[in-house]
Amino acid sequence: xxxxxxxxxxxxxxxxxxxxxxxxxxxxxxxxxxxxxxxxxxxxxxxxxxxxxxxxxxxxxxxxxxxxxxxxxxxxxxxxxxxxxxxxxxxxxxxxxxxxxxxxxxxxxxxxxxxxxxxxxxxxxxxxxxxxxxxxxxxxxxxxxxxxxxxxxxxxxxxxxxxxxxxxxxxxxxxxxxxxxxxxxxxxxxxxxxxxxxxxxxxxxxxxxxxxxxxxxxxxxxxxxxxxxxxxxxxxxxxxxxxxxxxxxxxxxxxxxxxxxxxxxxxxxxxxxxxxxxxxxxxxxxxxxxxxxxxxxxxxxxxxxxxxxxxxxxxxxxxxxxxxxxxxxxxxxxxxxxxxxxxxxxxxxxxxxxxxxxxxxxxxxxxxxxxxxxxxxxxxxxxxxxxxxxxxxxxxxxxxxxxxxxxxxxxxxxxxxxxxxxxxxxxxxxxxxxxxxxxxxxxxxxxxx
Numbered sequence: 001x002x003x004x005x006x007x008x009x010x011x012x013x014x015x016x017x018x019x020x021x022x023x024x025x026x027x028x029x030x031x032x033x034x035x036x037x038x039x040x041x042x043x044x045x046x047x048x049x050x051x052x053x054x055x056x057x058x059x060x061x062x063x064x065x066x067x068x069x070x071x072x073x074x075x076x077x078x079x080x081x082x083x084x085x086x087x088x089x090x091x092x093x094x095x096x097x098x099x100x101x102x103x104x105x106x107x108x109x110x111x112x113x114x115x116x117x118x119x120x121x122x123x124x125x126x127x128x129x130x131x132x133x134x135x136x137x138x139x140x141x142x143x144x145x146x147x148x149x150x151x152x153x154x155x156x157x158x159x160x161x162x163x164x165x166x167x168x169x170x171x172x173x174x175x176x177x178x179x180x181x182x183x184x185x186x187x188x189x190x191x192x193x194x195x196x197x198x199x200x201x202x203x204x205x206x207x208x209x210x211x212x213x214x215x216x217x218x219x220x221x222x223x224x225x226x227x228x229x230x231x232x233x234x235x236x237x238x239x240x241x242x243x244x245x246x247x248x249x250x251x252x253x254x255x256x257x258x259x260x261x262x263x264x265x266x267x268x269x270x271x272x273x274x275x276x277x278x279x280x281x282x283x284x285x286x287x288x289x290x291x292x293x294x295x296x297x298x299x300x301x302x303x304x305x306x307x308x309x310x311x312x313x314x315x316x317x318x319x320x321x322x323x324x325x326x327x328x329x330x331x332x333x334x335x336x337x338x339x340x341x342x343x344x345x346x347x348x349x350x351x352x353x354x355x356x357x358x359x360x361x362x363x364x365x366x367x368x369x370x371x372x373x374x375x376x377x378x379x380x381x382x383x384x385x386x387x388x389x390x391x392x393x394x395x396x397x398x399x400x401x402x403x404x405x406x407x408x409x410x411x412x413x414x415x416x417x418x419x420x421x422x423x424x425x426x427x428x429x430x431x432x433x434x435x436x437x438x439x440x441x442x443x444x445x446x447x448x449x
Contacts, residue, residue: 056087059112132344169333187317206267227333228320242448280297331407332399365377
């Protein structure tokens with residue numbers, strides 16, 4: 001073990017020094033020094049041997065451990081095990097939808113020690129009601145540099161139950177070289193986006209790669225459009241959730257525009273049944289000009305699995321403003337999303353909290369995330385800016401710094417889980433025209449009553 005090795009080397013070095021520098025002195029002095037060193041080694045071994053082996057289980061929604069946030073998470077886990085040789089951390093990582101399904105199973109049969117969570121009502125409310133998560137001491141994080149307000153979604157009744165990992169911003173990634181080669185320009189308004197989509201499609205290229213099969217990206221797109229229609233949407237959404245009435249004119253207009261967009265061919269054929277990986281691959285393989293996704297994918301700019309020509313030319317812009325809409329380009333869809341928590345029934349609760357706190361030390365998640373081009377942390381990252389950031393990092397930083405308002409939690413995550421399920425399963429139908437806007441809004445409204 002590491003400590004044993006260091007102590008052993010120290011003992012050898014001290015013995016060698018004594019033998020070479022103390023010739024002619026009494027043997028008792030040399031023997032006493034050697035004896036003292038051996039005693040120190042023995043004591044160190046005793047301390048090491050008394051550290052009980054501990055196994056922590058981490059359940060994560062980051063299956064890619066070589067890139068992006070999964071890489072950052074794994075680096076921190078490796079660091080912790082290196083610094084705590086008695087601790088073994090076992091990771092189970094699934095993609096988001098499979099993760100949420102298995103999370104429900106674990107909730108019934110016993111949770112892993114440290115788990116990924118979302119600080120949003122649709123996920124967290126039922127979890128907290130079931131008593132699954134351990135309360136944290138908020139005072140412990142006073143000097144962790146969390147962005148103002150970022151902890152609020154992880155609280156209930158004044159208690160903190162988890163910590164946010166990111167500040168998420170939604171936008172369109174685009175291939176700058178492809179745009180330049182074809183004479184395309186970043187749209188200044190939404191009408192221009194739809195016109196651009198037709199031009200790109202005529203060129204035999206997918207305009208926007210969309211993960212429509214999972215539902216939630218379409219729901220966030222709807223949130224983004226609602227921001228453009230009305231600006232500050234928090235009261236509109238909270239009133240609709242509270243009453244089950246989604247007939248507010250702004251919600252109706254945004255939903256109609258979403259349906260029009262999808263039916264115009266802006267997304268790839270079959271988008272409503274295709275998943276995250278399929279959509280992302282269309283973009284990173286150069287088959288799509290744009291990809292609608294969050295800032296957490298900014299690490300694409302450093303991902304060597306993506307061809308150099310593509311990754312060096314990835315840029316981003318936010319949802320263009322809508323004619324006569326109240327929302328400006330600087331009113332953005334952004335929120336503090338995923339994070340981590342400790343299971344209330346963990347048999348290694350003390351160590352689990354210690355590990356959680358270790359993850360959030362400013363020179364861990366924030367520093368490693370920034371170094372690996374992973375979006376933006378929920379903590380202050382300014383100390384880690386070197387001037388060598390990727391274009392994507394700089395773009396998303398500027399977008400957030402210049403924002404005049406942020407949407408907060410996307411509409412699909414603002415209500416109970418049954419509302420979220422209904423919205424994410426029905427939104428494909430309103431997009432592909434098999435369900436009317438009125439019927440869609442009526443269905444999701446009923447789940448809130």
